[in-house]
Amino acid sequence: MVVLSGPSGVGKDAVLARMKHQGLSLDYITTATTRPIRPKEIEGRDYYFYKKEDFRALIDQDELLEWAEVYGNYYGVPKAPVRESLKNGRDVMVKVDVQGAASIKRMAPEAIFIFLLPPSLEELNKRLSHRLTESPETLKRRLDTAPKELAELQMFDYFVVNEEGRIDQAVDTISAIITAEKARIHPRRIDL
Ligand SMILES: Nc1nc2c(ncn2[C@@H]2O[C@H](COP(=O)(O)OP(=O)(O)O)[C@@H](O)[C@H]2O)c(=O)[nH]1
Numbered sequence: 293m294v295v296l297s298g299p300s301g302v303g304k305d306a307v308l309a310r311m312k313h314q315g316l317s318l319d320y321i322t323t324a325t326t327r328p329i330r331p332k333e334i335e336g337r338d339y340y341f342y343k344k345e346d347f348r349a350l351i352d353q354d355e356l357l358e359w360a361e362v363y364g365n366y367y368g369v370p371k372a373p374v375r376e377s378l379k380n381g382r383d384v385m386v387k388v389d390v391q392g393a394a395s396i397k398r399m400a401p402e403a404i405f406i407f408l409l410p411p412s413l414e415e416l417n418k419r420l421s422h423r424l425t426e427s428p429e430t431l432k433r434r435l436d437t438a439p440k441e442l443a444e445l446q447m448f449d450y451f452v453v454n455e456e457g458r459i460d461q462a463v464d465t466i467s468a469i470i471t472a473e474k475a476r477i478h479p480r481r482i483d484l
C-alpha cells in the first residue's frame with residue numbers, strides 16, 4: 293500500500309493522472325467525499341461524491357478504513373476495494389491528507405508513505421489559486437492549513453518535491469520509489 297499525501301494544490305492529482313498513464317500495476321483507490329464535485333471531475337473516478345447524511349451512514353456502517361474532516365469537508369477511504377485488491381495480491385495507492393496518513397500508519401505501519409512537497413509556499417499559493425477551483429474562503433483555508441500539513445513530514449518515509457514545470461521528475465521519482473520497494477527481499481506486508 294502506497295499512501296500519497298501533500299498540501300492542497302501541490303500536484304497530487306496531476307502526478308496520479310500521469311502515473312496512471314505510465315501503467316504502473318497499482319490499484320488507485322477512489323475515495324469518498326462530501327466536497328461538491330468540480331467541473332472536470334467524474335463520479336467514481338476522482339471521488340465517490342456523497343451528501344453529508346449518506347457519508348455519515350458509511351461511517352455508521354463501518355465501511356471506511358479511515359475518514360477525516362479536511363478543509364471543511366469529509367473524506368474517507370472505503371474498506372471494500374482496498375481489501376479486495378490486497379486479497380488479490382495487488383498493490384494499492386491511496387491519496388489522503390496527513391490525518392488520513394496518520395490513521396493508516398496506526399493500522400498499517402508497513403504501508404509506504406510518500407509526501408509530495410511544493411518548491412515553496414509561494415509556488416503552492418500560485419498553483420492553488422491558478423487552478424481556479426476555490427472560493428476566496430476555501431483558498432485561504434487550504435493555504436493556511438498547508439504549514440501545519442508540511443510540519444507532519446517526519447511521519448512519512450519519502451518526500452518528493454514537485455518542482456515548477458517539472459512534474460515528470462516527480463512522477464519518475466515516485467515510480468522509482470515504488471519500483472525499489474517492490475524489489476525488497478522482505479516486502480512490506482499489509483494486513484487490513
Ligand atoms: N483522510 C482522507 N483524506 C482524503 C481522502 N481522499 C482525499 N483526501 C484528501 O483530502 C484533501 C482535499 O482533497 P481535494 O478536495 O480533492 O483537494 P486537493 O488536495 O486540492 O486536490 C487532499 O489532501 C486529499 O488527499 C480520504 O479518503 N481520506
Ligand SMILES: Nc1ncnc2c1ncn2[C@@H]1O[C@H](COP(=O)(O)OP(=O)(O)O)[C@@H](O)[C@H]1O
Nearest residue numbers: 300301302303304305306419455456457458459
Ligand atoms: N510541477 C508542476 N509545476 C507547475 N504546476 C503544476 C505542477 N504540478 C501540478 N501543477 C498544477 O498545479 C495545480 C494543482 O495541481 P493538483 O494536481 O490539482 O494538486 P492537488 O491534487 O495536490 O491539490 C494544477 O493546476 C496543476 O496543473
